[in-house]
Amino acid sequence: MIELDAIHKTFGDTEVLHDLSLKIETGELAVLIGPSGSGKSTTLKLLNRLLDPDRGCVRLHGEDIRRQAPEQLRRKIGYAIQSVGLFPHWTVEQNIAVVPELQKWPRTRIRERVAELLVLLDMPPAQFLHRYPHQISGGQQQRVGVARALAADPEFLLMDEPFGALDPVTRANLQDELLRIHRLLGKTIVLVTHDLDEAIRLGSRIVIMDQGRIVQQGPAREILLTPANAFVRDFVKPGEIGVRLLGLARVSERVRWSAQATGEALGLNATLREALSAFILQGVACLPVADESGRHVGALHFDDLLEIRA
Amino acid sequence: MTASPDDRRVERLLVAGMVIALLLPVITVAPNRLLSGSGIELHALLHGERLWLLFPLLWLLIAPFLPRSWPAGAAMAAIALGNGLLWLTGQEAALRTVGDDSLVRVSFGPGFWLLLLCLGLLLKHLASRMRARHAMGLVLLVSALSPALVMLWKGMLDPLSLMQEFFNVQDTLLQATREHLMLVAGSAVPAICLGAGFGFVAYKRPRLQGWVLAGFNVLQTIPSIAMFGLLIGPMAALGHWLPQSGIAGIGMAPALVALALYSLLPMTHATLAALNQVPAAARQAGRGLGMTPVQLLLRVELPLALPVFIAGIRITVVQTVGLAAVAALIGAGGFGAILFQGLAASAPDQVILGVLPIVLLTITLDSLFQLLISTLDAHHDRT
Numbered sequence: 302m303i304e305l306d307a308i309h310k311t312f313g314d315t316e317v318l319h320d321l322s323l324k325i326e327t328g329e330l331a332v333l334i335g336p337s338g339s340g341k342s343t344t345l346k347l348l349n350r351l352l353d354p355d356r357g358c359v360r361l362h363g364e365d366i367r368r369q370a371p372e373q374l375r376r377k378i379g380y381a382i383q384s385v386g387l388f389p390h391w392t393v394e395q396n397i398a399v400v401p402e403l404q405k406w407p408r409t410r411i412r413e414r415v416a417e418l419l420v421l422l423d424m425p426p427a428q429f430l431h432r433y434p435h436q437i438s439g440g441q442q443q444r445v446g447v448a449r450a451l452a453a454d455p456e457f458l459l460m461d462e463p464f465g466a467l468d469p470v471t472r473a474n475l476q477d478e479l480l481r482i483h484r485l486l487g488k489t490i491v492l493v494t495h496d497l498d499e500a501i502r503l504g505s506r507i508v509i510m511d512q513g514r515i516v517q518q519g520p521a522r523e524i525l526l527t528p529a530n531a532f533v534r535d536f537v538k539p540g541e542i543g544v545r546l547l548g549l550a551r552v553s554e555r556v557r558w559s560a561q562a563t564g565e566a567l568g569l570n571a572t573l574r575e576a577l578s579a580f581i582l583q584g585v586a587c588l589p590v591a592d593e594s595g596r597h598v599g600a601l602h603f604d605d606l607l608e609i610r611a
Numbered sequence: 612m613t614a615s616p617d618d619r620r621v622e623r624l625l626v627a628g629m630v631i632a633l634l635l636p637v638i639t640v641a642p643n644r645l646l647s648g649s650g651i652e653l654h655a656l657l658h659g660e661r662l663w664l665l666f667p668l669l670w671l672l673i674a675p676f677l678p679r680s681w682p683a684g685a686a687m688a689a690i691a692l693g694n695g696l697l698w699l700t701g702q703e704a705a706l707r708t709v710g711d712d713s714l715v716r717v718s719f720g721p722g723f724w725l726l727l728l729c730l731g732l733l734l735k736h737l738a739s740r741m742r743a744r745h746a747m748g749l750v751l752l753v754s755a756l757s758p759a760l761v762m763l764w765k766g767m768l769d770p771l772s773l774m775q776e777f778f779n780v781q782d783t784l785l786q787a788t789r790e791h792l793m794l795v796a797g798s799a800v801p802a803i804c805l806g807a808g809f810g811f812v813a814y815k816r817p818r819l820q821g822w823v824l825a826g827f828n829v830l831q832t833i834p835s836i837a838m839f840g841l842l843i844g845p846m847a848a849l850g851h852w853l854p855q856s857g858i859a860g861i862g863m864a865p866a867l868v869a870l871a872l873y874s875l876l877p878m879t880h881a882t883l884a885a886l887n888q889v890p891a892a893a894r895q896a897g898r899g900l901g902m903t904p905v906q907l908l909l910r911v912e913l914p915l916a917l918p919v920f921i922a923g924i925r926i927t928v929v930q931t932v933g934l935a936a937v938a939a940l941i942g943a944g945g946f947g948a949i950l951f952q953g954l955a956a957s958a959p960d961q962v963i964l965g966v967l968p969i970v971l972l973t974i975t976l977d978s979l980f981q982l983l984i985s986t987l988d989a990h991h992d993r994t
Contacts, residue, residue, distance in 0.1 A: 349899060351895075351898060351899055371901075372901045372902065372903050373901070374901075375898075375899060375900060375901035376900070376901035380896070380899035380900055382892065382895060382896060382899070384890075384891075384892035384895075385892060385896070386890065386892030386893045386894075386895055386896030386897075387893070387896070388893050388896075388897070388910075388911055388915075389890065389893065389915065390914050390915055399897075399900050399902075400900050400901060403900070403901055403902065403906070446896075449896075449900070450900075459899075
């Protein structure tokens, strides 16, 4: 559990965080989002003491983090940033092994751990272990950055716009992978982004910040349906709320099992937003639904999309 | 092999240089050491058996305009022409200085130097065109220099004025080499340490940065002779105060101080630049992952700064090799002593004898540093 309690932080004359309190439960994937200058990155940096608050207190599992040396604390908290910051003079293996090395793990255990993480992130170890950062693509670098953050099996993972510099396809892939890793490992993740779609896609809780304050927090659906004030309403773009809501639900939740239809089948796992797109594209109001192996399982009607508000 | 338009342009430019060289005197002949001589162009010297020189010469002049290019052939022609030229001038000098008591001096003329320069540049260019690795470059270097060394060994070049001057200063040359190396090492080593220190402090305390650099900038603008003059007073006082130290207002000690002062700015700059070019993201990541400041410095910042830092040492050392010549003015010796003696005696060949070792030393040190940097880069495997 992460608790921020009545945090104040100023840089020079500007107040960047004003009486900020936030509680993140163990196992949550919390997304901090807001315009630039809203204080979201600053908040993240308070959690591993890259910054210390002027007033207020940060607690992990109820213990004030200022009780430990910052280096000791940081080695227990994974950290991944947008610019990745891989060490250019080290191989992929050496980069991932940084924190276990700092914690003086035995060599064989480090080697096993690095291989395990590369497999987890879908990068064959034989192919990547001895490459240098400049020899791999941007998406692969970001994966290595995530693997490095996870290396010492930290309980918490902090990510500062980790996918911001990637192309949309790679970004979507890595978002899926992060969700998979989150389900698999159950880490508490705090992620900063300025991309609302990313926040909706990833966050079990979205924390919207503006001018150093939290303006609203909750699950994506709640934020889309009941924006707390005009700022949030503008932020979620009223014109796109509908499709964003559709993006939150899957075809499997609305499918009419065993019903028949003709056309190009939708996947059970597709979002309703993708289904909407398929309806428009194919110009029909009813489409068949198939499971992952391509077997017909039912159909989805255009009207079924409307139930999303209910 | 096909040559790129850029290659062609370089080669044709060098042809132009060679044509100009052919219009200038290749040797000058003077009745004695002090009188200025009259020049003789290459075409006046080419007759009899020497006509073979036309073959590599014409080859080099025509090759860049032919549709197909053969760099290895051109390299061989350049080596043959350069050494042939040396052989020809040696032979001509022998003919013109018969008799042991002959005072006649045969010196290299501007045409010779220009032609040699063009051939050297051409060889370097051809070596890179042949995608020469260090080994191939070495083969070229050895085959270019070995005939010249054999001629030198056999005494075929002895009648030339340059060699006559060499025999005059032979004994002092070794001493001068020792002094010059002493000047370079003795000033560069402390300057590198101090510069690294100042650079590091300036990096950690950005507020000091402006002051430190401004101070060294002022130092740098003091002309070298003035600097030596300014140091005479304080150094003499220091020598008076510490009689056993051997420090005096002139000689080695003030020269070392002055040269070290000149090296401070480039070294501080290089250290600062080396540390500043370490990617900020790598630094932030290192901190965020839990490295202590010392670990961050030793594992990330220093290794990443090293290639630029060494490039800075390279510039500093090369600069010092040249600047050390001036130190001869305050009696610190070195190659500068030979050079200034030659100037005072209006003996241009003796001046050249002072300059040539400086040039050779510079090139050697520069290549060694280049080798070191490329090995480091290969180790880091950065492109």
